[in-house]
Each structure stands twice: as C-alpha cells, then as structure tokens.
C-alpha cells in the first residue's frame with residue numbers, strides 16, 4: 001500500500017475552542033491508483049492533502065507512506081520524503097518567478113538528486129513546452145504555467161502526486177487538455193494520484209472517488 005490514513009484527526013483553533021475538520025479519516029491508496037477527493041467548500045479537502053504531503057501534521061491517527069509512519073517522522077525526515085517521493089500541484093501554479101521554465105521544471109528533481117534529462121525532455125515535449133524553456137513563468141498563459149508545474153512535479157519520478165484543484169484556474173477547454181495530459185503522464189510514470197476537485201466530471205475520470213462530509217469520508 002502506498003498511502004494509508006488510519007483514523008486521522010485534525011482540528012484548528014476557533015473562537016469557541018478547537019474546531020474539528022477531520023474527525024477520523026481512514027483510506028488506502030495503492031501504487032499507481034488515481035483517487036478523487038470531493039466535498040463542499042471548507043469540508044477539509046486541502047487539509048487532508050496537506051497532511052498526506054507532510055506539510056501539516058495530524059493531531060491523532062496514523063499516516064503511512066510506503067509503510068513509513070509519517071506521523072512519527074521528524075520535520076527533516078518528512079521534508080526528505082516530500083523531496084523524493086511526493087510532488088504537489090496547486091491551483092495557483094506556484095512556479096518560481098525568478099527561474100526560467102527549464103529551471104523550474106528541473107527544480108524538484110535537483111532537490112531530490114534525481115535529474116534524468118531524457119525523462120525531463122519527454123515530459124517537456126508531451127506537455128508542449130519545448131519552445132518555452134528559456135522563458136520566465138510570467139510570460140506564459142495560465143495553461144502553460146500549469147503544464148510547467150506538472151512537468152516539475154513529475155520530473156523527480158514521485159510515487160505520489162497530490163493535486164489541489166489543478167485545473168481550477170483554467171478555462172474549460174484548457175482545463176480538459178491539461179487534465180488529459182496530466183492523467184496520461186501519471187499513468188506513464190506509474191505515480192499514484194490524489195486529486196481534490198469540485199468537478200464531478202473530473203472526479204469521474206479517476207479510479208475511485210472519496211467524499212468528505214462532516215469530517216469523515218463517505
């Protein structure tokens with residue numbers, strides 16, 4: 001099993017005491033599997049994704065990545081796992097403005113110590129980015145910027161790709177293209193994918209769907 005949540009709980013401080021966002025969340029994600037995470041605004045989808053990525057810690061329960069207990073790992077081991085095994089794609093692209101497209105794409109692979117130029121060339125071509133490599137992110141369209149973020153995320157050959165509304169900032173036609181390319185590349189690289197989405201149509205393209213309601217998965 002690649003990712004396993006066991007009775008995960010998370011609260012945030014509210015004006016009248018802690019507010020439970022995740023109230024005992026359990027699920028498993030196998031290698032290469034794709035999973036959609038849906039739920040109303042504020043239901044805790046991003047919180048769950050951040051805990052899966054190690055960006056945030058659960059208050060209780062266990063999160064296992066490839067059998068390793070992330071809940072007990074210290075900050076530096078969680079950071080190491082994030083560099084080597086997990087990649088994230090966000091709604092807002094989050095590219096590094098001072099780096100060229102080429103440098104953005106190889107950034108995480110460099111951090112992970114896993115630069116494979118042939119693999120990066122393949123991603124760049126598949127995403128139609130070959131003629132944009134020397135440009136800076138601000139000169140690209142939203143769709144092109146998100147393609148750069150996807151190439152960066154997959155360049156390090158992560159076992160797990162976590163995507164938070166990755167096509168939420170794109171028009172419908174661009175969103176459909178970017179999603180198709182992302183799903184093809186995820187399948188090719190063998191990564192597992194967990195994607196937060198508000199779109200039932202997008203959720204329907206994943207192997208499985210989980211819905212968050214009232215702090216639990218239904």
Ligand SMILES: Nc1ncnc2c1ncn2[C@@H]1O[C@H](COP(=O)(O)OP(=O)(O)OP(=O)(O)O)[C@@H](O)[C@H]1O
Pocket residue numbers: 012013021039040041042043044045046047048
């Ligand atoms: N750092 C934080 N401090 C306090 N409360 C937080 C924090 N992060 C999230 N929350 C609260 O936790 C709840 C869940 O937030 P989260 O962003 O996980 O929801 P979501 O389902 O991803 O929402 P959306 O679909 O609107 O992005 C919200 O009520 C939010 O206000």
